[in-house]
Amino acid sequence: MTAQASATSISIQVNGNVSNASVDPGLLLADFIRDTLGLTGTKVGCETGQCGACTVLLDGVSVKSCTVLAAQAEGSEVTTIEGLAKDGELTPLQEAFWDNHAVQCGYCTPAMVLALTDLLAQNAKPSEAEIRIWLDGIMCRCGVYQNAIRAVQAVANPSETQGGS
């Protein structure tokens, strides 16, 4: 939206692949992922950091990619939702989302799965209250939170929880 600034060269590893690109310094990481790389699993809902739909992992930490410039991610590793399932095999958390009906319209699902992947990496057995606070950054208007919590608990305590409604 501003006058053309000179392009900047970046090198970002996305889902294991190194991407070299020349980008506008004002380009958001979210737009770089979606428009430059065509990885549309990362969603955009507000472009101002409130809804969290654009969450990705930046060097393993969940961030809202509309609040990060592509240029700031120079030299980093980014994981998007496309980078989670390997050879079509869902991760245990994705499986648990499926088992526990933690998906409705699916628009916030990639963000929720990535954010909770980060949570479980930091805290293998989060409490319900910790999961709720962690998910406060991701708006889900369909209201799947309760089932998303059960999905996390199913991964954290596989012997104690079960699927079904």
Next chain:
Amino acid sequence: MASGMFGAAVKRREDPNLLTGDAKFTADIDLPGQVHMAVLHSPHAHATIKNIDTSAAAQMPGVVRIVTGVDIAEKMMRLPVIMNPGGQEAHFPPHPYGLPGAQTALATDRVRYVGEWIAVVLADTREQAYAAVAAIDVAYEPLPIVTTAEDALKEGAPQLHEAVPGNLCMHVEYGDKAAAQQAVDSAEVVVKQKIHIPRQIHSAVETRGTIAKYDPATGEYTLWTNTQIPHGNRFMIANLVLGLPYNKLRVIAPNIGGAFGSKGYLYQDAPLTLLLAKEVGRPIKWVDTREGLFRSTVHARGQDAYVTIAGSRDGKISSLMVTNYADLGAYSATNGPGTPTILTGRSVTGSYVIPHPFYEAYLAHANTVMLGPARGAGRMEAELIMERAIEMYAREIGMDSAEIRKKNFPAPDQFPFENGLGWTYDSGNYEGALNRALEMVGYDQVGARKTEARQRGKRLGVGIASYTTIAGVGPSGRMGKEGLIGSTWASAILRIHQTGDATLITGCQPHGQGQVTTFSQIVAEELGVPMERVEVIHSDTLGVPYAQGSYGSRSFSVEGTAAYLAAQEIKQKAMKVGAHMLEASEADVVFEDGKVQVKGVPSKSKTLQEVAQALWFAWDLPPGVDPGLESTTYFDPADFNYPFGSHVAVVEIDELTGAVDVVRYVCVDDVGNVANPQIVDGQMHGSIGFGIGPALMEEVVYDDQGHLVTESFRTYAVPRPSQLPTYELDRTVTPTPLNPMGAKGAGDISQPGVAPAVVNAVCDALSDLGVRHLDIPVTPEKIWRVLQGSGVQA
């Protein structure tokens, strides 16, 4: 029922693509050569447009075209209004076809709300388009502003439309006013209260968007847009806005990131992008911003109800009288007038036998965004009115409100029950659901828990709401009488291929409710075809001949019934041909486990696949049997269905801050028979969050200049998980007699109970301070003022 699929909590077939990010939503689609569209919105709530200067913007990099209202005035008709309940009087700007009219796609000489579309820019990139929008120079002359219905209807108020004298769009009355007034006048107890229900914004996480393409070689237009009503869009765009050949317009709804009613309209972007795609010879992509959406996609609720409830000292209600004011916004949305009229008006008596009810509503235009339905449309407003009224009545006569509810419920043998305002409830056991909810919450221990909470500095309150919600839209003739220009029947085309695979073409429009799964369950149950071999086609006007889409909790009980009936037709034909193949008489075969079998001789059977192959090859068919195994079935229900339930909220209020914590939320809902309990529970979770939001925090605020203060998620609060309790769900099962599956609607039917349960709990917690009523949202500030002794509402 053979396979046990109906009633099973099977995992959703939709989920893998959504979990891996492979699923495509509107914004994820790009077409070669596309240009991006950006919109210039009015910054004024009411003003004359003196001049629009696009010369500087036109010189900006990448700009392909700038379009203003005068450029398209001769090419696009005003948007139509297709829901006109009429009533005592109704006034609209005229649509050229004699229909009621809504807004024009772009304003020409005058703007009437902040956010109204004035111009669009087409440019090579989205950034370039928005940069050029900022360079358009518009000269305005501000006009006087009005932002509420009641103010708009006052004498001397600023006038919005020449065709709408006094800003009165519509006045409706339901019920016998004189009889209701007489019942009030002669009642032992009369309680009156004004109830303000603020506007709510649907806040789907995905904004709206449109991609339009024109192919000059074929003359075909294609539109991808996140609409709940693809065929409704096709009809209105082709016939009522652009005047295109209907069969040259294809509308496709890709995956939709939540809708909740906000995407069930025709908005101007769809016809405008189609028109301009042809003119500039390139596909056009438009994806709204969050701020753009808040300013020009519909809002919901927004009523000011004057409520009178009358009854006896021993708890029998004799009358409910409601005079309601609703601001439809500066123009009607395409189905805007339906909500404050029939949906609230005919539903306002809720779950009770009220001998003399009366409802009237005045629908006005003010300088605000258009109003439309949201999840729980009109019925949340109705239940808030009724469930607050019964609560105040209970306090007035000093009777437990659960007891009063039971005294006034229709008994299970009173169904079908006519509510006096135009709805006939199909079936119910209201006391059963309430008793179960009270048992779950431990209603008899409330007193002790209040005492315990006070020792912790908390005020505990318990609130009940017993709701009855119209669902299963609907009987087409009835909807026509209510003012819908359109129909609401269901359709299914079910084809069993020679491989035994099935294709189901359905008229519903899934946007998160899991119909691909539940409809596959119906086919699997009835025909024994494995779910994963049922392909479900929907939401594309090329593949689906004509259909009604999804809204008003209609998918499963209406469209699903069409699928069920199609499966019965398939079964009948398969049995006829299977008997022929087995050299048995038709009377001697049955359809079981996906096979045509000779009764009592399971070894003598033909699989559905074998029968289908015989029918598609058609080498040896019985006389009079046509080749092929498919059914086209329509289902026009005899009436709506009426799910019901009881919710109980337990809140704790912090005595220092006034903050409300919903500590328990118990609900017992009855949607008749359930195909997939996990999916229905998920719908209930969604409805509860969508009700706790407006109960505690959601509220659209306009300032006195008509500026939308709550213009983004920075200022409009939506509940987050740490603000929500763990929901406790149960169900009773009262099947409807109106469809063979006995299923009622489930998508938005429990939402109306939520806000009243929460606000009843808050009022209960504060009742000893003289609080009889608080308007939603019951914010900490509002409660803190009560606790300080200054905020008791009149």
